[in-house]
């Protein structure tokens with residue numbers, strides 16, 4: 001799974017399981033953006049460990 005950072009962002013914004021690595025408390029005033037790359041479910045291999053990425057891309061035509 002390789003994609004542009006824009007797609008990671010759009011997917012995370014549409015993802016119900018997005019889980020920011022920094023936690024929600026610091027999310028609103030943190031510099032880290034909502035993106036798969038800042039999600040706990042995103043693995044080192046650039047893969048969503050709960051397999052939601054492809055589904056969201058397809059459902060939202062991202």
Ligand code: SF4
Nearest residue numbers: 015036039041048053
């Ligand atoms: S890595 Fe997976 S769970 Fe996390 S925001 Fe992306 S699609 Fe959603």
